[in-house]
Amino acid sequence: MREPVVAPAAVDVSPRDTARVRRWAAAAVAANAAFVFFWLLAASWQGPRYSVTAHTISDMYAETAPGGAFLAVVITLCGAAVLLFTRFSVWPALRAAGRPALVGTVLLATSIYGLGDLLSLFEREACRQADPGCTAxxxxxNAGGALDATLSPLGVLSLVAAGFFLAAAMKKLPAWQDLAAPTRRAAYVLLGLLALNAVFGGSGIGGLCERLLAVAGAAALSLLAIEVRRRTR
Incomplete structure (x- = not known):
């Protein structure tokens, strides 16, 4: 039996609330662009022993990494922006869909791009594998390395699951139905990249696999933010 379609008007918001939805959607696009830009840039000051192909993004803000504290602060601010986008943009835009929207919003907030990035200052590893004598x-x-090893995989899984739940929410809203299938496909792509990263994470291309996943996730979030802003008038 097919679920009933929810009425087209997702949320009856005031002009002030509409402006807030659009403002945090724009902030999410900027935050994800900054997230990618700064970890790309940070590779340039890691020294000759660091390899973007073999070593992870987390290595660049380890306790012993040059400029590590700066990069951790940048990623923390990006995480805060994604959390605010989730609360003030995604939820108002999709909450008429009910439970799928609620679960999807919570999963997005607790994903690696939300809560995971917000805690970056507390997830700094003890050393870089690029450092002489440093092993996995x-x-x-240290506590930061243990926290990173625990939260990062869970955060990526949360992001993938959020995609499926948000797609289900979009399917129930006429104004969003055309985006449901692309959102679901994006979640499958992220799942595939997560599997690739799990297989090759400890190899010489582990850093490359992680970066592909990081770029894909940032792109997916940015496209969601663009759509939220475009559809909120």
Missing amino acids: SDQLA
Whole structure:
């Protein structure tokens, strides 16, 4: 039995609330662009031993990484922007869909781009694998490394799951139905990249696999933010 379609008007918002939805959607686009730009830039000051193909993004804000604290602060601010976008843009735009929208919003907020990035200052590994004598186990010797190893995989899974739930919410809203299938496909792409990263994470191309996943996630979030802004008039 097919679910009934919700009425087209997702949320009856005031002009002030509409402006807030659009403002945080724009902030999310800027935050994701900054997120990608700064970890690309940070690779330039990591020194000759660091490899963007083999080493992870987390290595660049480890305790021993040059400029690590700066990059951690930037990523933290990006996470805060995504959290505010989720609360003040995604939820108002889709909440008429009910439970799928609620679950999808919560999952997006707790994903690696939301809560995961917000806690970056507390997820700094003990050392970089690019440092002489630093092993994968050495990186987890401090609380930050252990927290990063725990939250990062869960955060990516939360992002993938959010895509499926948000797609289900969009399917129930006439104004969003055309975006449901692309959102679901994006979630499958992220799931595939997550699997690729799991297989090759410890190899010589682990850093490259992680970067592909990071760029894809940032692009998906940015496109969602653009659509929220475009459809909120």
